[in-house]
Amino acid sequence: TLAPPIFLQSVHSHPIFFSHRLSFSLYAVTRNSSAICRRSPPYLMTSTLSASSAWPESPFVPPPMSENSPDSDDRSSLSDLSDISAAVTDAVDDDERRSQTSVASPTNTAATSVQNVNPSPNSISLPVDSSTPNVLYLSFNQDYGCFAAGTDRGFRIYNCDPLREIFRRDFTGNSNGGGGIGVVQMLFRCNILALVGGGPEPQYPLNKVMIWDDHQSRCIGELSFRSEVKSVRLRRDRIVVVLAQKIFVYNFSDLKLLHQIETVANPKGLCEVSQVSGSMVLVCPGLQKGQVRVEHYASKRTKFIMAHDSRIVCFALTNDGRLLATSSSKGTLVRIYNTLDGSLVQEVRRGADRAEIYSLAFSPTAQWLAVSSDKGTVHVFNLKVDSAALGVDRPRGAAESNATSPSAGSHLSFIRGVLPKYFSSEWSVAQFRLQEGLQHIVAFGHQKNTVVILGMDGSFYRCQYDAATGGEMTLLEHHSFLKSEENF
Missing domain, CATH: 2.40.128.630 (Lipocalin)
Structure with a gap:
């Protein structure tokens, strides 16, 4: 009935x-x-x-x-x-569903x-x-x-x-x-x-x-x-x-x-939500330029973070809602915040000149951050986050990787406070070159140390970075997803 x-x-x-x-x-x-x-x-x-x-x-x-x-x-x-x-x-069909169940569920951004x-x-x-x-x-x-x-x-x-x-x-x-x-x-x-x-x-x-x-x-x-x-x-x-x-x-x-x-x-409709059931976290622009509003619905708390002096153009949230990455209209720095207390966890530098950031993405373990911009380069940064304090489950060996992975900032740490901030910044450990000016979005793939890149021209890239040595990423595959499937 x-x-x-x-x-x-x-x-x-x-x-x-x-x-x-x-x-x-x-x-x-x-x-x-x-x-x-x-x-x-x-x-x-x-x-x-x-x-x-x-x-x-x-x-x-x-x-x-x-x-x-x-x-x-x-x-x-x-x-x-x-x-x-x-x-x-x-x-998706049964075969696709079975193939996905063998992969651990990622805990990266929305x-x-x-x-x-x-x-x-x-x-x-x-x-x-x-x-x-x-x-x-x-x-x-x-x-x-x-x-x-x-x-x-x-x-x-x-x-x-x-x-x-x-x-x-x-x-x-x-x-x-x-x-x-x-x-x-x-x-x-x-x-x-x-x-x-x-x-x-x-x-x-x-x-x-x-x-x-x-x-x-x-x-x-x-x-x-x-x-x-x-x-x-x-x-x-x-x-x-x-x-x-x-x-x-x-x-x-x-x-x-x-x-x-x-x-x-x-105007860009910036907003992200966590995906962990039972504890929704929503981040969006606040009421002031450069401000981020964080809504913790489980605890009924609202947190405001003054993330930048200029207008925020992009941000990303981990799947559990504990880490937030932000970038302003200057596009030179990316800042990572703890959404629980609003504290600045880390700051990384994309470059020296202004750029429009198109996309930010955390890796499943929040150990890496990928950034794309109108400069045509995808950057991967090593994040030195206190995973124990944040409750982020990192794989064994992640701490050693943090200590040994290349970062320009680590080599200059002994002179921080002496040279200008630019020289003591933490730079990306891996890069991949794309067409300048074209919009791309990024995400970390299910395969180890891989990044998936999508372009507004219909381009699909899968590339891999070396977590130990860094440098230029290796292109694994490149397709136009607008073509018929037979051509992939």
């Missing part, structure tokens, strides 16, 4: 309508993400589409949407939730992403073949085992190791929208994604977050706002929506608004 609908009074003074089926659908994610299953009630006729299934030939039909939100402010309105089925499945800084019709981009879409957005999933690409035609999901396309959705030719996806966020490896329109011809309004169920190949819900959505972050139990000067935190099971945060102007 059909579950009776529930009516809740929202913060917007109008009722929110949804079904028990929404709560049931996402309960499978929060309670059993490692073995997600699909259980559809008999009265729901749903299509089944796995990673190995053929793409549907019928055109995609999204739910009806209004361009203007009825709300008088930036709070959300919910719609199209009454027909959500219990359809949460794993987005999903890293980069958005095309100017995805307009007049944007400057590399010449591409007419059959190749333009990339508007790139993001890793929460364990860095997959990544998502939003394009001017739709979105694509890839496995990182080995590199292969899992599935794609192209919306071009659809009368309901232009196909452009400006934000796409995965929820680990399940079939639920968060989408926002983007590009010159967006598929959805820029002020809406669409909850996409790829098993049904359609949107099953939406969050509407009065201003443009800059980014989205997902946890198993939370949805975080970032606007230009506000952040909204929702409960995933019923989309109830839990928290609202005001920030300084945040």
Whole structure:
């Protein structure tokens, strides 16, 4: 029998309508993400589409949407939730799932992403073949085992190791929208994604977050706002929506608004959340230039950190939320903070001249930090963090590696305080050269001492660094992930 609908009074003074089926659908994610299953009630006729299934030939039909939100402010309105089925499945096949279970679950940062800084019709981009879409957005999933690409035609999901396309959705030719996806966020490896329109011809309004169920190949819900959505972050139990000067935190099971945060102007949608269950940590810009706000939800504490004198442009958070890496608009220094007390743990130097930092990423053990910028070089830094004090589980031998790994700062430690700060800075131990000016995001691979690099031109790099000697990294593989899978 059909579950009776529930009516809740929202913060917007109008009722929110949804079904028990929404709560049931996402309960499978929060309670059993490692073995997600699909259980559809008999009265729901749903299509089944796995990673190995053929793409549907019928055109995609999204739910009806209004361009203007009825709300008088930036709070959300919910719609199209009454027909959500219990359809949460794993987005990878059984062989892929078995291969991933043999790898220890990483504990690095929340999903890293980069958005095309100017995805307009007049944007400057590399010449591409007419059959190749333009990339508007790139993001890793929460364990860095997959990544998502939003394009001017739709979105694509890839496995990182080995590199292969899992599935794609192209919306071009659809009368309901232009196909452009400006934000796409995965929820680990399940079939639920968060989408926002983007590009010159967006598929959805820029002020809406669409909850996409790829098993049904359609949107099953939406969050509407009065201003443009800059980014989205997902946890198993939370949805975080970032606007230009506000952040909204929702409960995933019923989309109830839990928290609202005001920030300084945040055009890049900076926000990160920890992924350890039961102890959510959220970091975002504060109310002042150079300030970071840290929300510890388990202990109900808020910490403000004056991280830089200038505007913050990038940060990263470890998966347990204990370490935070930040960089300002100068792009010369990266600082690592303890989020519990706000203390500065370490400071490393990318270079002497100004640069725009595109991406920061911690390694699973928080022993290494990767940085990409518009200078075209990916740097890997050795972090000398007191893992015992922070509770970070490092492998045996990590302390010795810290003591022996090369760092320019270590050779000059005896003259700190005598020479200017520039000469006593800690420099990167490993580097990899890329095309200057092109946006890249980085993450540490599941293979030992490897870094995965994604470019907005569709490039995929896997390189390896020597933890003992450092220097130039070795290129292991290079592909264009926009090409067909046979060409990988």
